[in-house]
Amino acid sequence: MMEHAHAVLRTILTINSYRLIFLKPRVASWRYQRGSRSLAANLQQSQPVETKAAISVNDEDDHDYDVPEEIEEVLNEILQALRDKNREVQYSTAKGIGRLTSRLSKNFADQVIESIMELFSLWESDMAWHGGCLALAELARHGLLLPQRLSSVLPFMEQAMLYDELRGNFSVGSAVRDAACYLCWALARS
Known part of the structure; x- marks a missing residue:
């Protein structure tokens, strides 16, 4: 069983690296950027720090950007x-999704977020909820989860x-609750 998990993990890591080859390296122009991260600096200012989503000077780059079909598959x-x-496979997958999404257009990244949010249904397992929270947390950490x-x-x-x-006579959910706390922390930090 453990050998299977390592094989899956190696496959996920290889796929994460492989798919980044198809996308040009770039920082998402649409990602969320907030003001100063220093609490002391924020308190010294007389007016509140405004936060805003980054607005690209070259917005046409976002529209012209074509995602290869291989990436979608x-x-x-x-x-x-x-x-x-x-859990290691889930976390590596979440990190890979975060790196990949940072290279996508805003519209395609929004579709990725929609797909992740489909994991939060009542019919999904606790593993899906855990993986969904990890993926959203990684997106939030990188400023890819817009306000x-x-x-x-x-609500999720x-x-x-x-x-x-x-x-049976036990309950599951502590890992999901931990991942939700990680998501909460990531939202607070970004």
């Missing part, structure tokens, strides 16, 4: 790895913080 497969039973999306993400985060599923 691989991304659909890699999103399935967020449901894996191995407009918070209204749809926060609240549900994940209270996640508890009875199975």
Whole structure:
């Protein structure tokens, strides 16, 4: 069983590296950027620090950017790895999704977020909820989860913080609650 998990992990890591080859290195012009990160500096200012989403000078780059078909296919497969039973595989997948999304256009990144949010259904397992929280946290950490999306993400985060599923004479959900706390921390930091 452990050997299978290592094989899956190596496959995920290889796919994450491979798919970045198809996308040109760039920082997402649309990502969220906030003001000063220093609490002392913020307190010394007489007016509140305004936060805003970054606005690209070259907005046409975002519209002209074409995602290779290979990336779409691989991304659909890699999103399935967020449901894996191995936490290391889930975390590596979430990190890879964060790196990949930073190279995508805003519209395509929004589709990735929609796909991740589909993991938060009542019919999904605790593994899917855990992987979804990790992926959203990685996106938030990199400024890829824009403020407009918070209204749809926060209800899922609240549900994940209270996640508890009875199975026989025990319950599962502590990993989901931990991942939801990580998401909360990532949102607070970005």
